[in-house]
Amino acid sequence: MLPMIVYETLSVDEQLEDLGVTEGRILELQSVDERPYDDGYFVILNWQEATTFLQTAIKKAPRILTVWVHTPKDKTRDYRIVDRILNRIDSLLLGIEQQSGSDSTRVTCVIKQGRSGNLIDDGWKTIARNATYGVLYDEYAV
Amino acid sequence: MAKITVDFDDSRLRNNIKTFGNRLNKNVSAVMDYNSGYATGWLKSKAPWHDDTGAARSGLVAIPFSAGSKHELLMAYSVTYGIWLEVANSGQWAIITPGMRVIGAKIMNDMQHLIDSMTEGR
Numbered sequence: 001m002l003p004m005i006v007y008e009t010l011s012v013d014e015q016l017e018d019l020g021v022t023e024g025r026i027l028e029l030q031s032v033d034e035r036p037y038d039d040g041y042f043v044i045l046n047w048q049e050a051t052t053f054l055q056t057a058i059k060k061a062p063r064i065l066t067v068w069v070h071t072p073k074d075k076t077r078d079y080r081i082v083d084r085i086l087n088r089i090d091s092l093l094l095g096i097e098q099q100s101g102s103d104s105t106r107v108t109c110v111i112k113q114g115r116s117g118n119l120i121d122d123g124w125k126t127i128a129r130n131a132t133y134g135v136l137y138d139e140y141a142v
Numbered sequence: 143m144a145k146i147t148v149d150f151d152d153s154r155l156r157n158n159i160k161t162f163g164n165r166l167n168k169n170v171s172a173v174m175d176y177n178s179g180y181a182t183g184w185l186k187s188k189a190p191w192h193d194d195t196g197a198a199r200s201g202l203v204a205i206p207f208s209a210g211s212k213h214e215l216l217m218a219y220s221v222t223y224g225i226w227l228e229v230a231n232s233g234q235w236a237i238i239t240p241g242m243r244v245i246g247a248k249i250m251n252d253m254q255h256l257i258d259s260m261t262e263g264r
Contacts, residue, residue, distance in 0.1 A: 048240055
C-alpha cells in the first residue's frame with residue numbers, strides 16, 4: 001500500500017506544472033517498461049524497502065522513496081531545470097506531516113536522505129538525477 | 143562505634159578499561175568480516191534482474207577492509223556494465239544502492255548489540 005498523499009501532493013502542484021511536470025508525467029517505476037515521453041520532463045517514483053533492524057521503541061521504519069527526474073538527453077544536457085524540479089519536489093514532500101490522501105493512509109513525516117549526482121540513464125537515453133526520501137507511514141494499518 | 147571496611151579490588155575494572163579499545167576494534171573487525179559474507183549473499187539473492195550469462199549476479203561481492211580503527215565494507219560488481227545496472231531505467235535493476243542502505247542498517251544494529259555484549263566482559 002502506497003500513501004496516496006505523496007502522489008496527490010505532487011500531481012496538483014502549479015509550480016511543477018509550470019516546469020513541465022503535469023499529472024500524467026508522474027509515474028511509478030513498476031508501471032513503466034520504456035521511456036514514457038520523448039520530450040519534456042517526467043518524474044518516476046520508485047517505492048523501495050523499509051528496513052527494521054534496529055531495536056527501537058517504534059517498530060516501523062521509513063519506507064525508501066527514490067524520486068527520479070528525467071528528460072531526453074538528445075534534447076538537452078542542461079540539468080538546471082532538473083534541479084529546479086527536484087527542489088520543488090523537496091519542498092512539497094518535506095511539507096507532508098501528519099497528512100492523509102484519498103486512501104486515508106496517514107504519512108507521519110518525510111525525511112530527506114540525499115541526492116544523486118548528474119546522471120545519464122543509458123537505458124532510457126535521458127539525463128537524470130534522483131533524490132531519496134524516507135517516508136514514515138504505517139502500511140500495515142490499512 | 144561500628145566500623146565497616148570495604149575491600150574493593152578494581153584490577154578487573156582497570157584491565158577492562160585498559161583493553162577496551164583493542165577489544166572493540168577486534169570485535170568491529172569481526173562484525174565487518176561476518177557482514178561481508180552476509181552482504182555478498184544478500185546482493186546475489188536480491189539482485190532483481192533475470193540472468194542471461196549469470197556473470198553480473200555471480201560477480202557481486204562485498205569485501206571488508208579493516209586498517210587500524212578504520213573499517214570499510216566495499217560492495218561492488220565484477221562486470222564492467224555494473225554502473226549501467228545501477229542507473230539505467232531509473233535504477234530498475236539497482237542492487238548496490240539498496241544494499242548500502244540495508245546492510246548499513248544491519249551493521250549499525252550489530253554494532254549496537256556488540257557494545258551491549260561487551261559490557262558483559264566479552
